Amino acid sequence: MKALKYLNQYLWKYKWYLILGTLFTIISNLFGIIPAQLVRYALDLVIETVDIYYLFNGTGLQSQMYDIFAFSILLYGLLILGMALLKGIFLFLVRQTIIVMSRHIEFDLKNDVYRHYQTLPTSFFRKHNTGDLMARISEDVSNVRMYVGPALMYGINLIVLFFLVISYMLTVSTKLTAYVLLPLPVLSVSVYVVNNMIMKRSQEIQKQLSGLSTYVQEAFSGIRVIKSFVQEKHSFDNFEKEAENFKRKSLKLTRVDSFFYPIILLLIGLSNILIIYIGGQEIINGNLTPGNITEFILYVNILTWPVMALGWTTSQIQRAASSQARINEFLNEKTTLVSEKNLIKSLEGGITFRNIGFIYPDSGIQALKHFDLEVKQGESVAILGTTGSGKSTLAHLLCRLYDPTSGEILIDGIPLKDYDVHAYRRQIGYVPQDVFLFSDSIRNNVRFGSSDMPMERIEQAVKDADLYRNIQDFPQGFDTVLGERGITLSGGQKQRLSIARAIARDPRILILDDCLSAVDTHTENIILNNLKRIMDHRTSVIISHRVSSAKLADTIVVLSDGAIIEKGTHAELMGNNGAYRELYEKQLVAEEI
Template identity: 35%
Template sequence: MRLFSQLSWYFIREWRRYLGAVALLIVIALLQLLPPKVVGMVVDGVSRQQMSTSQLLMWVGVMLIAAVVVYLLRYVWRVLLFGASYQLAVELRQDFYRQLSRQHPEFYLRHRTGDLIARATNDVDRVVFAAGEGVLTLVDSLVMGLVVLFVMSTQISWQLTLLALLPMPIMALVIKRYGDQLHNRFKLAQAAFSSLNDQTQESLTSIRMIKAFGLEDHQSGQFADIARDTGRKNMRVARVDARFDPTIYIAIGMSNLLAIGGGSWLVWHGMMTLGQLTSFVMYLGLMIWPMLALAWMFNIVERGSAAWSRIRSLLSEAPTVGEGSQTLPEERGSLQIAIKEFCYPGSQHPALRHVNVQLKPGHMLGLCGPTGSGKSTLLSLIQRHFDIAQGDIRFHDIPLTELRLDGWRSRLAVVSQTPFLFSDTVANNIALGRPTAELREIEQAARLANVHEDILRLPQGYETPVGERGVMLSGGQKQRISIARALLLDAEILILDDALSAVDGRTEHQILHNLRRWGQGRTVIISAHRLSALTEASEILVMQKGALVQRGQHEQLVSVKGWYQDMYRYQQLEAALDEEENEKGVSHG
């Protein structure tokens, strides 16, 4: 029952719909009292030979009219009640998506994709079902039960009513115990469903790698284990669920036995007529639905409560990166980085130490260093995925923590290490950040990214669907389409996080040439493992273990002993050997 108090904000807001549905339910409950009363009158009238055929037909007509009215009213309250609950589903999913879009990488380090999908779908469905069907059964059972109980007690016999309802308190205690068990077990079952969902999502997104390594049987075995565990936990829920109906039917059977036994004794002693006993038994039959509904309500509300606790725990998480209040000036500005030390949440080991850089408009900054040196961490901090405890990053001499997030990120265009394409056309993927862009603008961005000719060779050109995650394209094509997407934004700061790793040297050279032309007056930050991508940078930072070990322009760094010189010579030698191998292959061919 906690769920109703937790959702009280929604019930209060939609009080007109819920109040209308409750009012109609009360009218329906009153109308349903009519048939047992009429049947009792008919039985007494016929047994005493005091009812004519016309009177009998009149009462039959009254019952038919009541049945039609009840049918129509049930239709109306279902529209009111379930319309309100479906609106709750829309709002919960909107809140859920808005919460996910506000979160930062630290949040996604703690939550798996499959679990988030399960909460947004299965858990929301359970809450909505409880807010619709749960409210219906609660109100319907209470109204019908109390009204019937009142009529049985006042119009027929309160002694017989008390006798017939003796099994009910015992049934209520047992059902309450079942409800507590169901809440705990269903919560575990939903967590298991999340794990199953996560395993399914990971298997589908990595299916090509699974096949490449021949891991189909291994992955199938893992999936089967998780599916069995989920099945076991759902079976524990089903075992509790299966106890509700037998308990109710036993209680109802005992009530009927006591009612018929006690009522027969009263009729035998002339304290009740046969028609009254018939009406009482019919009224008691009307009590079956409230009792069943009450148990069912406990069932679905406990499920909804368990699901709501999972949803609420996620909706209540505040973003780790707070929103600032200042807006940026329209003109372009300098980016100042002054990081004393940065550690990832939950880690004591510094990921960055003593990084100081100033970038003016029109400058290109190059980042290089071995894997794990802190390049991507620095780019994440510039994008304000995390906040810095010791040091800060400023733009227009304003700390990023004081800026509105949407205002700051509107100045950035980012191409990450792993480009992501949506299941849409090439044109729509490029125009992701500017949906209203014209085709000529999209084509211009594609030319700058040196992917225009590749797109024209696709079956439908720019209207070619790329498949899920760009499955129809090569790695280099996906990277260049992602670069075109960023260039179309025409942002002030362009960040390329190892975004040229999948293209050949000639294509890389052409893209860099285009970027130099495009980037006049803009700030470009390039992180790369292939040092040829950094030769034109205004300044290059060489990073190792989170610290700057060298900095300067390309000509300066290749002339000084260190990591940059060694790596550049190695890559030049590797490129020469590859070219020699290619020439030998051509001559042999």
């Protein structure tokens, strides 16, 4: 139950739902117990009256006695019916409070988990797969809702009912009550043993479900690759194996759950036998009436459903505890990307890298070492290098998706850690190497995060990215809805749309991370010529492995194994006859061929 303590804040927030729900539960159970006493009175009335009734056989008094007797029985029947109706009304109110509360808590918890996900650094998402993240915010939160909703409702009902019923039973016969409650210790031990098994198997099921969700998500995301390599059967076989493991673990849990009901029914049946046997002796001794025995049997039957629900309730609590422990595991993760001074100011664009070193926390790979570079306001710098040289890592550090392992980055002479993270990121435009587009219209993808962006700016950004004519060819133009991850567009169109999204924000610092790799040379020249105007008076960082993308830059930096091996202008580097010239000549020959 320790993991479930996290939910106390929500229970306190919606305490009036819980208080009213508990009150309505008490009232509904009162209306459920009183009919048992009415049945006792009615039965005793019948037994006491029937002998007297036959004594006056054939007299006019017998008819009068029958009328009084019939009216009394009718009155008891109407009272029992009225009690049942009132119990139903208050049961409705119980659900309208406790179950509604659980839906509010589910809503708040999902929002809190999703909000917390967004605060976590990129390294967190590199360590955990998407299926696991989705399982914790969907399946696990649903299990928790079952605890704060139905399980809590049945648990409160069980406690209230036990207290009320046993109190009434003790007022009738302490001896008979003791015999009726005799099987309860056995029931408690059984519940304890089975619950330990449920806890373990519930955790296994949740882990398996996360793995299954991850596999399905990856399979559907890569469906084009699966079809291209004709691996549909292999993919299905793998899914079937994962589903078979999930089924097997679920069946193991079901077998344990199935022990509850036979055990409870056996113990309830034993209680009924004890009532009849001990109660019969008490009737013979003149201590109880047949109505008392009937009342006790009704009390035991009233307890039957709550006691049967005890197993289900305990199972749900154990599942919720397991799920909440998984949720807490991620909620306890804290971001390291915090602002030290929460500085909010307009950027001018000066960038300084001072002895930067960076090691990826999840893999331990050193991506940068002793990196020094200064980019003045309004200047542009091109970062060139082969795959794995550390180019994209610089973009991640500049967007503050990570913090350097050593050294520091200054923006306008102020440490990057001093800036408010969100205020800083709003003033930069980033075009990632791995383009991601949302399942939304082209218009909304361009103005992503800026709902008030005028249409003129959207169109200009698209024109600068050389995508305007392609959009005009679509039947719905800017309202064309893209498929998942922009699957509707070609690779080059996705890159150009990503560029349009970045420049539409009018950023002070523009970061282009190998964003022209999927376009042809002609389109690249058009985009670069348009970017020349955009980059004017704007600090720009162009990251690429193609020399042609660097021709607009004021300074060119060549990286190798995370370190700078050359730096200068195009003319200076060509005169050095070093790595840059070799790279330039190789790509020039390749383009000519």
